[in-house]
Amino acid sequence: MQDRHLRPAFLACFVALVLLVVSIFGLRTSSASSSTILISAVYYDTYLPGEPDESFRLTNVSATAVDLSSWTATDGEGVITLTGSLDVGNSIWIANKAVSYTLEFGYPPDYEYGGNTDPAVPDLARQGNFILANGGDELMLKNSAAMIVDSVVWGTGSITGTGWSGATINPYTQGSFGAEGQILYRKLDQHSGQPVADTNTYHDWAQATDDNINGKKVLYPGWDLERYFQTAKFTQTAVITYLIAPDNIFENVRQAISQTQTSLRYEGYTFDNAELGLAIAARAAAGVSVTVLLEGAPVGGVGDQDKWVCQQIENAGGQCWFLINDTSATSPIHDRYAYQHAKFMIIDDRWLLTGSENLQYTSMPSDDKSDGTSGNRGIWLWTDAPGPIAHLSDVFAHDLDPAHYRDLRRWSAADPKYGAPPISFTVEFTSGGHAYPIQFPEPFVLKGNFNFEIVQSPENSLRDVDALLGMVAKAGGGGRVLVEQLYEYKYWGPTSSSPITDPNPRLEAYIAAARRGAAVRLLLDSAFNDANDPRGNSSTCAYVNAIAASEAIDIECLIGNPTGTGIHNKMVLVLAGGQGWVHTGSINGSENSVKQNREMAMQVQSRLAYEDLSQVFWWDWVASGGTVVPPSKELYLPMVMR
Structure with missing residues (x-):
């Protein structure tokens, strides 16, 4: 009898002792998630030789300010002692050498620990050998009681005693993404923009390959992810004019330029249209403030004609800049x-023009179109909506900021790469042709109250609560999704991958819309298509059409070249619930375009815009061998043959 009473008492004491041990020692290497301060980013395999710009970021996700006095950060070999307080929702960057960090990021860190390289940046005490190893390491954050608050382990780093669980996190390096210079960072909640709930696993991090929307992402110095993480949305009364390339775009862009009174800012990829270059130079000569920013390493390099255009602008008093590598x-x-x-x-902070086409002769031919022309199919939007104008002005100021970023070089006559063309160069004014009898001699003009959404890469073009994927998700039974695109990859990742391993979320969203009952059509370019590319347009269409046949869903894909020099458009039209949405801009269907380029697109909710641009789509679709989708309960769009 005595044993039967003692046994429960003994077990109770034993359990209590175990819980006490766990509470004391388990907290020091806790695998519990952090709800106060998170290690939200780590920059270890840096661009600069010797990696003096190594750094990490802490973020306060709690509801109160946190005193960091006597907190420490350690990699297991060295220790940094923190100080100060971190307010609710705020973050701090802690760098090895502040001056080196500033070279890469454009702005100084909040603290440095590798010596007093910048007197304006507070110093933190460092003991031991605190170096974040490229191949793999651990970083732990401990509070003043030496208990682990958060940790991250990457590469070959050891998870023992860190509180981390499972596989380590690694840079996302599939396809064209480099490990060097990549910043590990936490996934952000699409609604709040705050780090997702902490689990002390690799699933918390944006480079994780477990998520095709919120994962498989990259971040590099100089991006302002948090600033632009959400798409910019505005509801405003405005005039919207859709310019159609090659039909009427040149004349209207030239008109917009010629009426500039105070300022003109242009951010583009290439610029070889001599007549538009001269039009901008004329405004600069008249006293207008002109600033142009171009890509410094386009495919094939900066052309002599582009250099000539910059020369005219600079000689007239304007500025021409390039985004460069050196x-x-x-x-x-x-x-x-x-x-x-x-x-x-x-233009004049009063007008915004944006879309798919470069200031090139192939996109904006200047020939007499009464006997036809030849050029790229594309779209530009021209509007006076103040919200989008202010937002893109902010993006322009961020991208062209030579006071903070070193990747900007101004045109200079003597520069062999970003200077004057050879003395023997002769400017070319020839453009257009006769292959395409123009169908849309006038732009589409809309007036009213519109919902605008600005989608931009690399920060926010891959979201599914809004942006392009959110727009396509609206389409279901009786709806329409019409896609006209330069290219849409069959899958992302390396060429050796597949739609199962690395699906293209854009393409899969179109297929999903068809599975919900929408009629979906994809028209992709044939002029630059490589039939042997396993991810190219031919492969994409074969993949889509095979799914249509096997699942008996209403989706079809064609390739075509209806206007002479190729489809350069990046247009998606959606009809759902009697409402229309249009997406036009520069974003192509590759992983690089969505995740690593600077791209811009404008989404507008408008049934009239949908109907107008549908006319362009259906003309091109029929010209490429397709037939118009039959009338539905949602909409009957008669074919307009002009």
Whole structure:
């Protein structure tokens, strides 16, 4: 009897002792998630030789300010002692050498620990050998009681005693994404913009390959992810004019330029249209403030005609800049974006023009169109909506900020790469042709109250609560999704991958719309299509059409070249619930375009805009061998043959 009473008492004491041990020692290597301060980013495999710009970021996700006095950060070999207080929702960057960090990020860190390189940046005490190893390491944050608050382990780093659980996190390096210069950062909640709930696992981090929307992402110095993480949305009364390339775009862009009174800012990829260049130079000569920013390493390099255009603008008093790489510099320069591929023009802070086309003769031919022309199919939007104008002005100021970013070089006559063309160069004014009898001699003009949404890469073009994927998700039974695109990859990741391993979320969204009952049509370019590319347009169409046949869903894909020099458009039209949405801009269907380029697109909710641009789509679709989708309960769009 005595044993039966003692046994429960003994077990109770034993359990209490175990819980006490766990409470004391488990907290010091806790795997519990942090709800106060998070390690929200780590920059370890840096661009600069010797990696003096190593750094990490802390973010306060709690409801109160946190005193960091006597808190520490450690990699297991060295210790940094923190100080100060971190307010609710705020973040701090802690860098090895502040001056080196500033070279890469454009702005100084909040603290440095590698010596007093910048007297304006507070110093933190460092003990031991605190170096964040490129191949793998651990970083732990401990509070004043030496208990682990948060940790991150990457590469070959050891998870033992860190509180981290499972596989380590690694840079996302599939396809064209480099590990060097990549910043590990936490996934952000699409609604709040705050880090997702902490689990002390690799699933918390944006480079994780477990998520095709919120994961498989990259971040590099000079981006302002938090600033632009959400798409910019405005509801405003405005005039919207859709310019159609090659039909009427040249004449209208030239008109917009010629009426400039005070300022013109243009951010683009390439610029070889001599007549538009001279039009801008004429405004600069008249006293207008003119600033142009172009990609410094477009495919094939900066052309002599582009250099000539910049020469005219500079000689007239304007400025022409390039976004550049210069890895031979003493402190190597890496451009912030893989390509500056956006195209937008801001005139007098009163007008915005943006879309798919470069200021090129192939996109904007200047020939007499009474006997036809030849050029790219594309769209530009021209509006006076103040919200979008202010937002893109902010983006322009961020991208062209030579006071803070080193990847900008102004045109200079003597510069062999970003200077004058050869003396023997002769400017070319020839453009157009006769292959395409123009169908849309006048632009589409809309007036009213519109919902605008600005989608931009690399910060926010891959979201599914809004942006392009959110727009496409509206389409279901009886709806329409019409896509006209330069290219839409069959899958992302390396060419050896597949739609199962690395699906293209854009393409899969179109297929999903068809599975919900929408009629979906994809028209992709044939002029630049490589039939042997496993991810190219031919492969994409074969993949889509096979799904249509096997699942008996209403989706079809064609390739075509209806206007002479190719489809350069990046247009998606959605009809759902009797309402229309249009997406036009510069974003192509590749992973690089969505995640690593500077790109810009404008989404507008408008049934009239949908109907107008549908006419362009259906003409091109029929010209490419397709037939018009039959009338539905939602909409009957008669074919307009002009």
